[in-house]
Amino acid sequence: MPDSNSLKKSPSLDKWISIVSDGRVLIHTGKVDIGQRISTALAMIAAEELDVDISRIDIARTETGVDPDEGITSGSNSMEEAGNAVRAASATARRHLLSLAADALGVDVSTLEISDGLIQSRGTNLSVTYPELAGDQTFGIDVDPEAPVKDPATYGVVGKPVVTRGLTEIVTGQPHFVQDMKMPGMLHARIVRPPHYKARLKSLDDSAAERITDNGCEVVRDGSFLAVASADEFAAVKAAERLFESSDWDLGEGLEPQDIFERLVTNERVSLPVVDGVPQKEVVKPLASPPGDAAATLKARYEKPYLMHGSIGPSAAVALADGDKLTVWSHSQGVYVLRASLSEALGMEIEDLTVIHVPGSGCYGHNGADDAAVDAALIALAIPGKPILLKWTREDEHAWEPYASCMAMDLTASIDGDGKVIAWSQDTYSDTYGMRPRPEPGGAGPARLLAMQYREEAVTPLVPQPNMSRHAGLHRNLDPLYSFENKRLVKNLVRDLPLRTSALRTLGAFANVFAIESFMDELAEEAGIDPVTFRLNHLEDQRAKEVLQAAADKLGWGLRCQKDEDGALHLRNTKTFKPMPRSR
Amino acid sequence: MTKISLKVNGKMHEVECDPATPLIYILRNQLELVGAKLGCGLEQCGACAVMVDGEHVLSCVRAASEFADAEITTVEGLAKDGKPSALQQAFIDEGAAQCGYCTAGLVVAATALLEKNPKPDDAEIREALHEHLCRCGSHLRVLKAIDRVIQGSASHA
Incomplete structure (x- = not known):
């Protein structure tokens, strides 16, 4: 199998598979369900390689400190990473269990056959089950990436229709989402948002805040981070409205109405030439005059507006502060990444933090999930001992989630008399697509988290550096599929644009491809x-x-x-x- | 705080609440029926749909007290004897959900439609569902699931 980061980080087989005494098999993974149902695919792979009926395969919720760290669930990497890891782990477990069975039954391993976790020796009445072999022992071995896997021609599960995981619960209305969680003593929380990004809280009307607390609601304030919590959800909704009405905000200079596409091409920017899909730390050459043999030279500008993820269920999280420990239930795409940034942001030891994945609404990239988790964490720390279910409102989601950046693509090309492209130039202008809260030197993780900008000790939002990887970020697919001899490709990471941006499906790719293909026409x-x-x-x-x-x-x-x-x-x-x- | 009586999925419940509380909070929090989802809180997305006296109703704005004495059915109430209804089973068989957050609302809307009109034509189905937003794009499979039920009932007729 290909080199696996997932297995390098978590080599032990016990990290991936547990045989449970009742004959069920629990698969652990770092990749999470975000609407794409990776859990169904992983269950199929495990069922196939382990020879266990798929109805007896469970996929664990990803929990930091317990389940494998597989980074972020994004970029269509889950089958390649978790799929291959679970396949190798299942094949390793099967081989190991067969060898244990041969010893236990006193037969040659070549006589053994497996059906739904029952191992039988051909031509005898000797048999033993997976749970009998496993007992209360762990495997105690590493996953062998070269363990023999099944020939796809013999597959009985993979490639056949199965009912997707969780679908029956969803269709019959059973609890499934983080928004559905209920815990004893739980409080419902809402954030009181500033009127806009740059507004800061000047003062609160104390008497109004008192009336809210007299009414059984808690008010949490940390600088301009303002929230309410109540055992009654509707009381929290009303309290948030009242608190906003009684709050006084410094609006600063506000947000200037400007043509965003004008700003894209005139603002300060980092410009880098792109060669073979890779940005180069070199000076950009100016656009040359059309070649002498040009029969025609065309120019065109293509534009893409800001896009929101617009998940149908606004982001949410549950958090509980208990003594020195903080647990967060989140629909984040990367629970380990979020934990690391939470640790840095909150000044807490990583061992004192647990992040557990619970599905949220469909996720098409970096939406409000991580920010909602931080919001819930801050409220939970202010109200220790009580689980806090923080739900973003529709307005929160639409106004405060990180959008996909607006983009402008300027193209110029010349063709010769035979209709051959003899010069091609594209400048792509965009904000960043990379604001997931990855912990990086210099506090880059916390500087990407929304609430951190509003706390008393505010963190300045991160100024993103250009992504220099091949076909990444805003320059994904900027280098066209077509073979042109004379290409000038420029990535322009534009500064000081008005809205928060981060990853949305395919990042810059579809705008670049739209521009290229439209221009080809x-x-x-x-x-x-x-x-x-x-x-x-x-x-x-x-x-x-x-x-x-x-x-x-x-x-x-x-x-x-x-x-x-x-x-x-x-x-x-x-x-x-x-x-x-x-x-x- | 006032006491109100609600009949939900055939059972009477007495709840104490602010009479202005939208129905969805009572269903989800007091009655622990979390099938109806809060999507927008503005009656614009359909995720919170329930049936009231057989009519398709959005539960995120209108006060629970408006529904005293009415027969409320949530998506949880559609299953019979612990088995999904024919329509719910059709959603499962067609894989008619991606993330599933909007799905319960769609199941309720389609159930309300089929109870009134067991053989709706395509335009009637689209009309009944058109206010239900799905950001993942499950609509075509939802139409297939409804079609499966219509065809199924036709073959049994």
Whole structure:
């Protein structure tokens, strides 16, 4: 199997698999359910490699200090990382259990067969089960990444339909989400948000705050971080509204209305040339004049606005401070990463902190989950001994979550008389996509957490550094799939933009690809060449060519385009271009 | 604080609350029926849908006291003898959820529709569900699940 970071961090088999006495198998993973149902996929893999019925495989909630640290659940890496790790762990466990069975039964291992955790020796009535072999012992061995795995041709579970994990509970309304948690003595909390990012709390009307506390609600204030908590959820909702009405905020300079796309290209920025998808620490060359043999030179600007994740359930978290310990239940995509940043932000020892994953609403990148966890933690520390269920409101989620950045893409290209691209330039302008609370030197973790900016000892928001990885962040797919001889590609990380930004699906990729493909259409039209042919003329990658050709064939593209007498392209043969059939 | 009586999933409950408390908080917190979800609190997303006297009602704004004497059915009340209803089973069979946060609302809305009109046409289904937002994009599978129930009841007729 490929080199596995997951197994390097957690080599012990016991970190991944526990055989439970009732015959169930508990799989541990650091990858979490965020709507994509990775737990179902992992259960299928474990069932397949362990020869245990999938109904008896459980997937543990990821808990720091207990389950493997697999970083962040993002970037479509979960099957590659957790999937391969669980596969190797299950194969290792199966081999180990077979060897224990051979010893226990006094037979050769080659005579053994497994069916749903029952190991039998062929031609005898000797058998033993997984729990009998495991007893109360742990495995005490490491996962062998080379342990033989099954031939996919023999798969009985993987590739076959199964009911996804949790779906029955969801459809019948059973508790499933962090928002559904209920604990004895639990208080419901809401945040009283500033009117805008830059506003700071000047004063609270004491008599109003007293009325709120007399009413059985707690008020938590730390600088401009303001929250209420109550055993009654609706009382907390009303108290938050009243507290806001009786609070006085310094609005500072406010937020200036400006054309965001103008700011993108005029603000201070870090500009880096991109070569082979990788930003270079070099000076950007200015855009050259069109080559002498240019038959035409086109320019275009493409823009993408800020986008919100807009999860249908606003972010939430439960936190409980008990003595020196703090436990947080969160729908964060990275419980270990969050724990490390919480430790730094709160000045607590890492061993005193536990973060446990509980599903939230669908997550399409870095939404408010981590920020809500910090909010809940701050309230819990102020009201020790009581579990705090903090729910963001719809307004919180829409106004305060980290958005996907707005972007502008400036393209310039020249074609020669044969319709070949002989110069290509793209400048992409964007804010960062990398504001997950990763602990990094200089307090970068806490500086990415929303509440930290509003506490009495406020932390200045992080000024992000450009991501220098290949095809990462805002320059993902900036380097086009097409082969152009004369490319000038520039990543521009723009400073001082007005909104918080972080990861949303594919980061900068789809805006870059939209710009590239839209511009290819412009160029094809200018060249008077069918846009599919124009693309094929600029592709060297065989797989890409075949994909494009297959897509064109499926769409009945073929002879769709013809030139009229003036050389303009027109669609023809449109009968072959059928709309997609309705799915029901 | 006042006492109100609510009939939920066939059982009477006496609860003490601020009479202005929206129904959803009573259902989720006092009665521990967490199937209805708080999505927007503005009657705009549909995640909090319940049935009241067979009608599709959003529970996040209207006060619980408005529903005294009414028959309230939540998504938990649709299962019979611990078994999911035919529609719930169809949602499961079609995998008609991604994250599932909006799903209970959709199940309730579709149940309310089918109780009134067992064979709705496509336009009627879309009309009944159009206020239910799903950010993951489960809509087409939801339509398939409803279709499965309509086809199923047709074959049994």
